[in-house]
Structure formats: structure tokens, C-alpha cells
Amino acid sequence: MSNGTANVEVFANLKLELRRGCLTLAVLTQLRSERYGYTLRKALADDGLEIDEGTLYPLLRRLETQGLLVSQWREEDKRNKRFYRLSPVGEQILELLLAEWQRINASLRKILQEA
Amino acid sequence: MSKTTSRDPKDLLDRYLQAVAFWLPKAQQQDIIAELSEDLHSQIEEKETALGRSLNDAEMDAILKHRGRPFLVANRYLPQRSLIGPVLFPIYLFVVKIVAAFYLLPWILVWIGLMSFSSSYRAEHTSAGWFGAIGSAWGAWWYTALFALGTVTLVFAVLDHFQTKSRFLEDWNPRQLPPARNPNRIPRAGSLIEVVVNLIFSIWWIDVMSTRVILNRPEIRIVLSPVWRYFFWAFLLLALINAVVAAANLARPYWTVVRASLRLATDCTASALFCWMMKASVLAEITGANIPAARALEITNAINLGLAKVFPVVLATGVVIALVDARRILRAKNVAPVQFKEVSAAVV
Numbered sequence: 001m002s003n004g005t006a007n008v009e010v011f012a013n014l015k016l017e018l019r020r021g022c023l024t025l026a027v028l029t030q031l032r033s034e035r036y037g038y039t040l041r042k043a044l045a046d047d048g049l050e051i052d053e054g055t056l057y058p059l060l061r062r063l064e065t066q067g068l069l070v071s072q073w074r075e076e077d078k079r080n081k082r083f084y085r086l087s088p089v090g091e092q093i094l095e096l097l098l099a100e101w102q103r104i105n106a107s108l109r110k111i112l113q114e115a
Numbered sequence: 116m117s118k119t120t121s122r123d124p125k126d127l128l129d130r131y132l133q134a135v136a137f138w139l140p141k142a143q144q145q146d147i148i149a150e151l152s153e154d155l156h157s158q159i160e161e162k163e164t165a166l167g168r169s170l171n172d173a174e175m176d177a178i179l180k181h182r183g184r185p186f187l188v189a190n191r192y193l194p195q196r197s198l199i200g201p202v203l204f205p206i207y208l209f210v211v212k213i214v215a216a217f218y219l220l221p222w223i224l225v226w227i228g229l230m231s232f233s234s235s236y237r238a239e240h241t242s243a244g245w246f247g248a249i250g251s252a253w254g255a256w257w258y259t260a261l262f263a264l265g266t267v268t269l270v271f272a273v274l275d276h277f278q279t280k281s282r283f284l285e286d287w288n289p290r291q292l293p294p295a296r297n298p299n300r301i302p303r304a305g306s307l308i309e310v311v312v313n314l315i316f317s318i319w320w321i322d323v324m325s326t327r328v329i330l331n332r333p334e335i336r337i338v339l340s341p342v343w344r345y346f347f348w349a350f351l352l353l354a355l356i357n358a359v360v361a362a363a364n365l366a367r368p369y370w371t372v373v374r375a376s377l378r379l380a381t382d383c384t385a386s387a388l389f390c391w392m393m394k395a396s397v398l399a400e401i402t403g404a405n406i407p408a409a410r411a412l413e414i415t416n417a418i419n420l421g422l423a424k425v426f427p428v429v430l431a432t433g434v435v436i437a438l439v440d441a442r443r444i445l446r447a448k449n450v451a452p453v454q455f456k457e458v459s460a461a462v463v
Contacts, residue, residue: 037150038157053154054183057147058191073149082150 023051025101027059028094031069034085036076060084068093128155131179138189147192155182199271203278207271214263222259226252232427298446301368309361317354320347333404340399349388353381370447379440386433393426 026049030040037057044051063069068090072083086094132155136148158178163169170178182188199207229236230248240248278284323329324347330337360377364370396419401411 036153038154053151054188054191057150057154061143061147061192079153079156080149081153 023049023055024059024063025094025097027051027056027063028068028086028090028097031084031086031090032094034083036081036083038081040084063090127175127179128152128159131155131182131185134185135189138186139192143192151188198268199275200279202284203271203275207267210267210271211264214267218263219256219260222256226256232424297369299370301364301370303365303368306361306365306368310358310365313354313358313361317351317358320351320354327399335401335403335406337401338399340395340397342395343397346388346392346395346397349384353385353388356381370443372444372447375440375444375447379437379444382436382440383433386429386436389429390426390433393422393429397422 026044026047027040030043035043037053037060040060041051041053041056060069060071064071064084068087069084070087071085073080074083075081132148132152135151136144139147155178159170159175162174162178230240231237240251243251327339327341327343328336329339356377360374360381363374398415398418401415401418402408403411406414
């Protein structure tokens with residue numbers, strides 16, 4: 001494996017790790033208002049955060065299992081769609097996560113300024 | 116011009132969803148497939164609205180290909196599972212290496228040794244030819260390897276199961292950690308023993324082995340061949356050098372490149388001498404009051420022949436010792452400056 005390929009792979013893995021937590025935060029924030037999967041993905045993409053379906057749907061399912069989301073099947077435009085929104089527990093956790101993210105962000109900013 | 120749909124796109128979609136459903140757990144199957152189906156329909160509809168027509172085969176294929184292979188799509192919904200988790204895996208790998216190095220590799224070496232030096236074993240196992248013998252040994256080795264590694268894997272899978280539940284690995288005491296080991300440090304007790312053993316050996320060697328007649332009693336007399344004098348002086352010199360090096364190690368208990376190289380040189384010389392001795396018909400004669408001359412000659416030849424047969428074992432042992440010594444030199448060369456900084460202070 002060439003150095004270039006190895007670097008691309010290393011970057012891809014690190015980017016994946018970096019995005020993982022951010023995506024959860026973005027999804028929870030978007031679901032302050034009710035959405036179904038497809039529109040949620042569009043909304044995230046419109047805000048510059050592309051997420052593929054293979055990541056989004058399992059993530060939604062996991063968050064629901066953890067009690068952070070609630071979902072409901074409902075008919076819209078003659079098709080059954082599953083709508084998600086934050087649960088009361090999810091709202092509390094989101095606030096905590098956002099505070100933590102702000103703290104990390106502030107620290108990073110400081111570190112970057114020092115560097 | 117794009118190709119128009121020649122097959123029913125719904126059929127392809129159903130086939131895709133069915134393939135994904137196959138890998139999903141029954142309890143969640145219907146729910147996940149309904150949601151996936153809805154999402155795919157939304158995507159198709161959006162694209163058809165943008166194009167102002169139905170999707171053709173290639174466009175449908177592209178959408179499904181982008182979604183991913185059904186097994187992989189289903190796999191993302193499943194919890195991460197492993198027989199041996201990341202906590203125990205490094206220990207598992209360590210044990211597997213030990214089993215390979217101390218059980219599976221020796222198994223092969225013993226087989227090679229038996230086939231090389233035991234004529235009865237060779238005769239018993241080469242009745243179907245050499246290829247047959249190798250094939251049968253290979254089969255037996257695989258069975259042994261599978262059984263050994265399978266057992267280790269099973270034990271670790273059970274341990275992992277209990278570790279996940281009880282978290283027993285998290286309960287530990289830092290005070291029970293083994294002392295920090297410096298591979299270049301020479302234990303003083305070892306050096307002391309080496310000095311004493313080499314000196315005692317030298318005295319005994321001079322006392323007993325300095326003449327060619329090593330046993331001279333009325334009932335039996337053993338005489339070595341003239342070549343013995345070379346062995347006598349060479350082994351004596353080696354024992355004295357080893358005693359001096361061991362004394363130096365006692366004073367400065369860290370391997371240096373110079374001392375490790377000297378050890379390699381003395382060990383190689385000793386191995387070469389041993390190899391030569393095995394082949395040199397070192398026993399000249401055995402005579403005894405009650406032993407007929409022909410019988411004594413027979414015994415002398417049998418002992419010399421026996422020594423010659425041990426030659427490969429001596430040679431192999433010498434090679435192993437030389438490799439260990441060479442590794443010691445490399446280790447002494449690559450002393451980590453921070454971890455073993457005390458070594459630099461001890462270097463001659």
C-alpha cells in the first residue's frame with residue numbers, strides 16, 4: 001500500500017470518528033421538530049451535513065431504543081411514513097450534549113489559537 | 116437517449132427489500148423493511164419528478180447500488196457482535212502465538228527430527244512413499260492445530276461472555292504489576308553462578324582431562340585419541356574467558372555490544388568444537404581385564420559412532436544458541452535512551 005493510499009485511509013477513518021458524535025448531535029437537534037427519515041436526511045444535507053441512509057436509519061433506531069426518540073407510523077401523501085421526534089429524555093440529553101459540545105469546541109478553539 | 120424501463124421497477128425493489136429482510140431479525144424485519152421501502156419510494160419519486168419520467172433500469176440499478184449490498188444494509192441495523200471482543204482479543208492473540216510457538220512449531224520440528232534421525236520411525240511412516248508420509252503428517256498437524264486453536268478460541272469466547280457480564284477484568288491492583296524488566300540487565304546471581312561453575316569446571320578439567328588417559332584402573336582403562344589435546348586446551352581457554360566475562364558482568368550487570376559479541380564468539384567456538392568432537396572419533400581405546408579385545412574395539416567404535424550420530428543435534432543446538440546471542444547483540448545496540456538510561460551509565 002502506498003503512503004498516499006494509507007493517508008487517505010487514515011484520514012477517512014479519523015473523519016468517520018469525528019463525524020460520528022457530531023451526526024448524533026445534529027440528528028437530535030433536527031428532531032426537536034417532528035420529521036420522517038427522508039425529510040430529515042434532506043434537511044441535514046441542506047445544512048451541509050450529508051448522511052447516507054445506511055447510517056441514518058440504524059442511528060434513528062438506536063436512539064429510539066435508548067429512549068431519546070419516539071416514533072409513530074402515520075399516513076402522509078397516501079403512504080405510510082415513520083415520524084420521529086425527541087422524547088422528553090432526549091430533550092434533556094440533547095441539552096447536556098450541546099453544553100458538552102460547546103465546552104469541547106471552546107477548548108479546541110483555545111488550543112488552536114495557542115498552536 | 117436513455118434506455119426506457121423494460122422490466123417492472125417495483126419487482127426489482129421487492130427483490131431488494133426481500134434480500135435485505137433475509138438478514139434481519141424476525142422481530143424487527145417488518146418495521147425496518149417498511150421504513151426502507153418508504154425511503155426508497157420517496158427517493159425514486161423525487162428523481163422521477165425531477166426527470167419528468169419514470170426511471171429506467173440503469174437509474175434504478177444505480178439507486179440500489181448506492182444503497183449497498185443487501186447483507187451490508189441489513190448488517191448496519193444489527194448490534195455489533197463478536198466471538199471475542201476487543202477487550203480480550205489482544206490476550207487471545209498472545210495465547211494463540213504461544214500455542215503456535217511452543218506447541219505447533221515444536222510438533223513440526225519433532226516430526227522432522229524423527230524422520231531424519233529415527234530409522235524405525237522413518238520406515239514405519241514412509242511405507243506409502245515420502246509424499247504419503249508428508250501428506251499424513253500434514254493432515255495430523257492440521258487436526259492438532261484446529262483442535263488446539265479451536266479450544267483456545269472456545270475458552271476465550273466463554274471468558275468474553277463472562278467478562279461482558281461481570282467486567283472481572285476491570286477489578287485489578289496496580290501493586291500486583293510485575294517489576295519493570297530491562298532485557299539488557301544481567302542478573303548478578305546468574306553471573307556469580309557462571310563464575311563459580313566455570314572456575315570449578317576449569318579445575319576439574321585440568322585435574323581429570325589434561326591427559327589422554329582419563330581412566331586408568333585395573334578393571335578398565337579409557338584412552339582418548341591424540342586430537343584430544345586440542346579440545347582440552349580450547350575448552351579450558353573458553354571456560355576461563357567465560358569466567359572473566361561473567362566476572363565483568365558481575366561488576367557491570369548490563370549487556371554491552373562488546374561483551375555480547377564476545378559471548379557470541381565463545382559460544383560459536385564452543386559449538387564448533389563440540390561439532391568437531393562428535394566427528395573426531397575422540398575415543399581411542401577401551402581396555403579392561405575382563406573385556407576381550409574384539410569386544411573392547413566394538414564398544415569403542417560404537418561410542419564413536421554414537422557421538423557422530425549426535426552431531427546434527429549439537430549443530431542445531433549451536434545454531435539456536437548463536438541466534439539467541441545475536442539477538443542479545445541487537446538488543447544491546449538498540450537500547451532505548453530514556454527507558455534504559457541507567458544502562459549508559461553502566462556501559463564499559
